[in-house]
Amino acid sequence: MRKDFLWGGATAANQCEGGWKEGGRGMAIVDVIPHGADRMPVMKGILDYRKLPEDSNYPGRKAIEMYSHYKEDIALFAEMGFKCYRFSFSWSRIFPTGEEMEPNKEGLQFYDNLVNELLKYGIEPIVTLCHFDAPLGLVEKYGSWKSRKMADFFLRYCNVVFRHFKGRVRYWITFNEINMLMHLPFMGAGIRFEEGENELQVKYQAAHHELLASAMAVKLAHEISPDFQVGCMLAAGSVYPYSCNPADVWESMKKDRENYFFIDVQVRGEYPEYAKKYLERQGIQLEMQKEDMEILKANTVDFISLSYYNSRCVRTDGQGETAGGNVFASAKNPYLECSQWGWPIDPLGFRITLNALYDRYRIPLFVVENGLGAEDVLEADGTVKDDYRIDYLRAHIRAMIAAADEDGVELIGYTPWGCVDLISATTGEMSKRYGFIYVDKNDDGEGTLKRLRKKSFGWYREVIASNGEIL
């Protein structure tokens, strides 16, 4: 791997920070997403969170309380030798309702402390501006990204943090897994559907607003500092045809395009022809202003960041089982084993995905999420023997190194997801763990929050120290 390869780890405010009422923070989307049977309908935007029972459990509100544990966590990251750390700012910590003209000083101070703590150890901060997040005030008043106004509020927030962290933060990611908007519109973008609304129309209109906001953020960032590198973020994972039946192959291409659509706009700066035709066929007319296309064209991203957990698979014969994996419905691939949560495990698919993206876009890629969600057993002596996690990561890192060294894919870095255990986005569970660091907390929210090094902790430290030579 290149000498300056950024090994690290990734988290996001909505799943680890907690401190939901501390330091003047306003409510955010995550604060109203419950654990349990209501979670999916709320995340999909079909159940109104205001109708939930009083005693609902909202795991994101406290999460693993990184708000008060960040020093300890960063010290552990430094011990593993992290070169970088990806995390997100909580928008409503900085703009509590989203509409203030001035930022909340205490909120900014928290990120000052966090960023400075990272820099103290020589860890490069990688900041996601919006990771399944938005001030609830904007959701309630404007319907979130349904409204074009959202882009203005987002830009106000970007303007503050770009200027404030200039010289300390270089890498920015606009929207986490922007394509999640199509699958979990409330979690991804604060979209709730009203009765009678055309859901597809609403989603693509919201997508247009996010794409526009992302391009405007790129423009602003480049004006504020030529050093800034701004990336988009895709929930990646190539879609395989189940068979060589051309109908399956064609279906897989269409499915891939549903995800590429966003990146096509963010990297190539224009709506692809297939998308224009698709929207036309669906009778969707996007409200746009005449400058929109120019903004998109002139402000493309500097790199593509992505998450990769698994490949996907489609078949057109209507047979067979489906597999899990990041809420993307997929046919079960008979060649792959699955995780405890039913997500296929496909390291070669990682190499395939990286190559497919690099062939298509020819700009640097940054792997900002990858990992295995698994149940861990905390032994009486305080150890966790997570060999299954090491196996998963080893195979994926090998595939990534092959993509870089043998195929020439340009890679900036690798930040496995949930480097410290945190709340699962799809399930709200604590027991779906990804970390090198165990956090003592269970699904009911009980626990001491004590941090413990798992077996994978020492393993990953060696991987980093040897720049991927020792796996």
Ligand code: BGP
């Ligand atoms: C991605 C998200 C993360 C993260 C991860 C794992 O979709 O960007 O926020 O949670 O998936 O998913 P889960 O937490 O559901 O296991």
